[in-house]
Amino acid sequence: MNSLLSPDALGLMAEVFVAAGVEFVEAFTIVLAMGVSRGWRAAFAGTAAALLTLAVLVAVLGLTLRDYVNTALLQLVVGALLLIFGMQWLRKAIQRSAGLKSLHDEDAIFERQLAAARAAGTAHQLGIDGFGFLVSYKGVLLEGLEVVFIVITFGLGAESRGMPDAMFTASIGAAVAAAVVLGSGAIIRKPLAMVPENTLKYVVGLLLTTFGTFWAVEGLGYFAPVGVEIAWPGADWALLGILLAWFVITRIGVALMRPLGQVPASASATEVSP
Amino acid sequence: MKLFRGIWGFAYKLIIGECWQIAALVAVVLTLAVVGLRGALVAPHLLPLLIAAVLLILFPLTILFEARGKLRAPDA
Numbered sequence: 114m115n116s117l118l119s120p121d122a123l124g125l126m127a128e129v130f131v132a133a134g135v136e137f138v139e140a141f142t143i144v145l146a147m148g149v150s151r152g153w154r155a156a157f158a159g160t161a162a163a164l165l166t167l168a169v170l171v172a173v174l175g176l177t178l179r180d181y182v183n184t185a186l187l188q189l190v191v192g193a194l195l196l197i198f199g200m201q202w203l204r205k206a207i208q209r210s211a212g213l214k215s216l217h218d219e220d221a222i223f224e225r226q227l228a229a230a231r232a233a234g235t236a237h238q239l240g241i242d243g244f245g246f247l248v249s250y251k252g253v254l255l256e257g258l259e260v261v262f263i264v265i266t267f268g269l270g271a272e273s274r275g276m277p278d279a280m281f282t283a284s285i286g287a288a289v290a291a292a293v294v295l296g297s298g299a300i301i302r303k304p305l306a307m308v309p310e311n312t313l314k315y316v317v318g319l320l321l322t323t324f325g326t327f328w329a330v331e332g333l334g335y336f337a338p339v340g341v342e343i344a345w346p347g348a349d350w351a352l353l354g355i356l357l358a359w360f361v362i363t364r365i366g367v368a369l370m371r372p373l374g375q376v377p378a379s380a381s382a383t384e385v386s387p
Numbered sequence: 388m389k390l391f392r393g394i395w396g397f398a399y400k401l402i403i404g405e406c407w408q409i410a411a412l413v414a415v416v417l418t419l420a421v422v423g424l425r426g427a428l429v430a431p432h433l434l435p436l437l438i439a440a441v442l443l444i445l446f447p448l449t450i451l452f453e454a455r456g457k458l459r460a461p462d463a
Contacts (some may be wrong), residue, residue, distance in 0.1 A: 148429055189417070193413055193414075193417055194402065196413045196442070197402060197403075198402075198412050199410055200409045200412075200413070200446055201404045201405070201406060201409055203446075204406055204409060204450045204453075207447075207450060208450070208454065213454055220413075230424050250402075251397065253395075255397070255400065255401060258401055259401075319392070326438075326439055326441075326442060329417060329438075330420075330434065330435045330438050330439070331435075333417070333420055333421065333424060333434065335420045335436075336424055336425060337424055337431060338427075341424075341431045342431070343424075343431055343435065344432075344435070345435045346435070346436070351435070355439060358439065358443055359443070362443045362446060362447060363447075364453075365447055366446070366447035366450065369447055369451050370450070370451060370454060372457065373451075373454050
């Protein structure tokens with residue numbers, strides 16, 4: 114319990130809370146839209162099924178990865194996935210800053226989901242609306258898997274710095290985020306549009322890309338000839354340099370893309386998307 | 388078949404997302420790094436900085452080309 118209240122543990126929980134919270138807000142918007150339009154039974158059933166799938170995946174993958182997969186190979190695979198996720202988030206952040214994409218708007222997404230749900234036909238199975246169930250299931254599973262990666266990223270990062278029970282601590286950060294988002298949503302019963310998602314996603318994108326770069330490179334050690342080690346100059350301090358480099362490159366990206374965002378609205382690729 | 392398509396679509400959306408060029412960039416850079424490492428074409432101590440530099444340079448160019456492509460074909 115004491116270790117959970119240490120400054121390092123609280124910092125880790127805060128990082129995971131913010132990153133996972135953004136994902137939970139998106140999942141909540143989808144479930145809310147399905148609940149309102151297709152019925153709460155299907156929305157809750159889809160959510161519960163997705164959470165169960167996630168729990169099984171985490172349990173099976175967690176055991177397999179820990180016991181059977183080489184650490185360097187794991188770093189390479191997780192690092193590559195984080196790089197892809199992080200760069201996708203940064204791409205959206207750059208496009209939004211450059212005016213090529215609308216700012217992420219939970220209200221607009223909610224309305225779009227609502228319209229799609231109302232337009233869909235009705236097909237009940239076991240007394241549950243199939244469309245509401247499937248959309249809720251896919252939404253929660255997709256965002257939930259990203260949360261799993263976030264927990265692994267921040268947990269492994271803290272573990273490599275010597276923090277005890279880092280993965281457990283990171284999981285608590287994610288669980289608190291889920292409780293806060295769902296609790297807030299249950300109270301106000303509207304999309305959580307006041308959350309500054311665009312800024313948070315940019316920051317989290319920078320962090321995911323930074324850790325992804327760091328681990329993917331270290332993980333290449335798996336393929337190195339015997340006796341050859343792949344290590345960053347400055348060890349863990351390299352993370353700061355990588356973070357700074359990605360920050361600078363995203364600002365350059367915004368500057369490069371801005372002229373494209375100033376073309377007439379009819380020709381631009383402006384869109385609202387997660 | 389429908390289930391397989393559903394799983395494939397889900398995995399594609401999760402991993403590759405809206406911009407396949409980013410996933411391709413990561414895959415190609417890491418594959419080339421493995422080839423360079425195995426073939427002793429790159430000094431191992433230079434590899435981290437080289438990979439970071441390549442990713443940092445190619446990332447903005449990738450999304451720039453993607454955006455230009457979309458603008459050229461707005462209906463696509």
